[in-house]
Amino acid sequence: MKKRNAISKKKLYPFIYAFITFVVLLLLAISYTRYAKGQWEKDERANLLDLMTSKKSNLEKALYSRIYYTRGVAAYVGLNPNISNDEFNELAKEYIKNDTVINSMALSKNCVLNAIYPLKNHESAIGLNLLKHPERKEIVEETIKTRLTFVAGPVELVEGGSAFVSYTPIFNKKTIEENDFWGVTDIVIKKNKLLEEAHLKMLESGFLFALRGYNGNGKNGAIFWGDASIFNKSPVITAINLPIGNWELAAIPVGGWDNYLDQDKALLIILIISIFIISFLILIISKALLKIRHNEKEMKAILGSIDSVIVEFSIEGEYLSINYSNKELLYLPEEEIIGKNIFEVFSNEQAIQFKNAIEKCTKEQRLVNIEYPLEIKNKQHWFSARITPKSSNTVILNAYDITEKKQQEKLLIESEQKLKKLNNMKDQFFSIIAHDLKNPLGSQKVILDLIINEYDAMDNENRKKLLKATQKSSEQLNHLLTDLLKWSMSQSGKIILQKNTLNVRATFHELFEQLHNMAKLKDITFINAIEENSIVIADPDLTAIVFRNLISNAIKFTERNGQIKISSKSIFYNEKCFHKITVSDTGMGMHPNKLKTLFRIDKTESFLGTEDEKGTGLGLLLCQEFIEKQGGEIFVESTFGKGSEFSFILPTSQSFCFSNENDGSKFSSN
Structure with a gap:
């Protein structure tokens, strides 16, 4: 009756394990979702910032590669102030050929536009005085003042579309006058083509993007690309750096950040479903474990033989089978061992050790541990072996390499001996300091006290005698300190x-x-x-x-x-x-x-x-x-x-x- 009750209780174990698992995991899931609440936006902002940093890099690369064109033209014209329109056209043609992002390149001597490439559709711009154009006047004056390139716009093009205009000042380097202003060169960069080359889209990967900073005014500039409302919805912002000023690239998730709070609920539902599945699996596994419990001894022998050399021996010590994960740990090749007795493989002393362990294991039907050295390929190895009974006549030997452990033990012993020696040296060192350093210092103090207190009562001969004694004591102290210094330097390897x-x-x-x-x-x-x-x-x-x-x-x-x-x-x-x-x-x-x-x-x-x-x-x-x-x-x-x-x-x-x-x-x- 008691046995039946015990069996019935054991049948309940899987359900108890499953129920406990469910409760524990449910509590953990609830705690986690509470903790995770509010973290979604933080994580997403970090991920979004990484994406925007890549966009920023692409956009700055695409923009500056064109700005360098105007700087190249400015440098050339500064060295060749008498450049003709035809020469400029050839120079501009060479710069912007096959470049779909650039609309045109212009040259304005004394700020009056005198050459533009390509001229077609831009004839009306010839003769334009930049300093008399209200908006351009301020830009040109700023670029002359700072001597930096100024990216203006975007502005609407006559032929359609919008573009940025990059102005770069030119200074005549041929004149003897310092910083003699010659004029400006500008390049018109198509906005959409530039953004396309930078792989910048208004909607990408579930995020909305926008740009602001008209004329490089950053957050104070107008929004010139994307939905203006993005900047009012707590966006992630990164600055696009310009030679003068910057733009601001902003992004938010589609639908705003509030939608991410719903992910906590979705996560909790997913976790609860997962907990049910895990608990059910634990129930099934627990039942399965009960069914195979009667094979526990054999399973232990198999599980104990993982990642090592596994040998099945008969009670007489004959090799029945070998399994191994590392061939380098084999004393002899498998084909040379199977069927042989341990006395045919090892020395008599080694074979007796194995034989005694096998007999003890089979006789007592319990685990036996042994350690033994083996020389494999002219290298000394140490092994630790667990011998477990498989049947009344066979055992499983599971051997694993403990050479490193033995070496560490040896190093530890040597280290302890070295530490003991160093400790003895330290004690002697301080003993010498305490004894030999104290005496000359004490002697000097006594003599100096005597000289100070009895100076007037002494004659010169006695003073000289005491000073010589002090000198001798100082020499002893100097020799002591020199020896101590040299000895300590030698011990520390210095x-x-x-x-x-x-x-x-x-x-x-x-x-x-x-x-x-x-x-x-x-x-x-x-x-x-x-x-x-x-x-x-x-x-x-x-x-x-x-x-x-x-x-x-x-x-x-x-x-x-x-x-x-x-x-x-x-x-x-x-x-x-x-x-x-x-x-x-x-x-x-x-x-x-x-x-x-x-x-x-x-x-x-x-x-x-x-x-x-x-x-x-x-x-x-x-x-x-x-x-x-x-x-x-x-x-x-x-x-x-x-x-x-x-x-x-x-x-x-x-x-x-x-x-x-x-x-x-x-x-x-x-």
């Missing part, structure tokens, strides 16, 4: 290598002299044993920083009367040519544990020199960074209490290595 072929001894001669003088201050013997022909391919600025840091450290950690030596030789290292430079000292040396962490940012710390000299702790990091950027390496050997030896190698030319081949300098070293 240092650009400028590699050159350098002679080490010659290039860094002055630097070695400066460091020699520093060593003298501690009575340290400084030996420069750099070879005369020591050649490296390196950036001089970065290499100078390396020398300065290594030799300064040697001076710092060497007792008075000690010794520092710099030497060089060419070597072969990893089958490549390098030049090896060594800085050795007889100083304090380092414990073995210190050597292991010497070039780690997280273990960087500053130690006092033999005479309490302070450092930043970043010097060796900069040396390693700058040497490796230049394709070299840095090495260190040290014995506590006996001294240290820092060496670095930089690339050199192969010919230089060979040139030293006979003097015992060709050997491998680390």
Whole structure:
């Protein structure tokens, strides 16, 4: 009884779904039509403006192409002021031949019409004084004043029809007087032909069009084309630009804008009909879904096999069929796989993975997911496969490529490691700032406070002593800031290598002299044993920083009367040519544990020199960074209490290595 009631309830589900769909869609339709009300006119105005912009472009193009005729004539006559009527007729004929839009072209010297082409039907116009014609006088004066072309009209033609008249002033360019007025040239443009060429119609695509702006007066000009009432019905208006003034093109829908409100009602009726249809379709679909529910497992297997490699396996692992959307994802061609067992296709380890998954799927009759790598056409791919039971003896494997996902996971791990490293660097960076920057600043403040407060009580010797202490503190601070700047620039990739072929001894001669003088201050013997022909391919600025840091450290950690030596030789290292430079000292040396962490940012710390000299702790990091950027390496050997030896190698030319081949300098070293 309960089972029957459950079945009856299930039969009602399609009707419930259809009813809910109808109600929801009806509410949405009503909300939409309310929202959309009033939007029709706005949208139509936008569409109409786009259409009118095209019309405007066409009309301006058609008009200006004729205006350029008069400008061409004006330019020619200005250079040829003694032009004869016959010459003008030939010129005009050449301009307006085969042009159905132009009615005639005329020339008026001193504003008296003396030539017109074609003359036929225009004889009566010869001798007309434009400045004595009330309407034309104002136009001609305006065009002379502005030196621009003036489009007048439209005016009625004697032979019938109406036209625009384009007046352009002419100035005699032969006379020495500036802007010597010669006369005007005009062209008569047939109105209807012009509008026809611009594809402008009074009724088009359900819209009415009209033009106003007689004599280029824009909205203040009379309406000369179309229904005058259009301008009183909230039209869309765009300006047709003239050399002087403009026309206004206006348009409205046939019947006015109010008719568009009725479209909301029509839309609502259409939506309600559509909702009925959709609800009915949902009812039919829901019933159909109930009928095929018993095939749900098979449908899931089929639907789960879209856009991937789909393989049907027997329980023994034999290929029964293959479907695929991308042939590039096949491990082997289809004809080479069908009928074979997975142990004949894959390695034993890979085949066992597939076999176990197939057996688990068939035994438990549930979905099994696996991931596995495959090398296809010498390229590593990763796949994720869903194995679903089709029957008690067969399964469907749906495999899709997740190589990109795996690569992204790898990049994410690398990014996390890099971020962790950068975070450690940041912590060390701020630790150095907090510790090493604070000390010299604090020292300077104490000394300066003492000088200011006790200045009168001190003798010159004590003042000089305190000022020297301040100078020494400032030098420490300067070195710290320099190292921090260089280190941060290196980490952010802002240092650009400028590699050159350098002679080490010659290039860094002055630097070695400066460091020699520093060593003298501690009575340290400084030996420069750099070879005369020591050649490296390196950036001089970065290499100078390396020398300065290594030799300064040697001076710092060497007792008075000690010794520092710099030497060089060419070597072969990893089958490549390098030049090896060594800085050795007889100083304090380092414990073995210190050597292991010497070039780690997280273990960087500053130690006092033999005479309490302070450092930043970043010097060796900069040396390693700058040497490796230049394709070299840095090495260190040290014995506590006996001294240290820092060496670095930089690339050199192969010919230089060979040139030293006979003097015992060709050997491998680390």
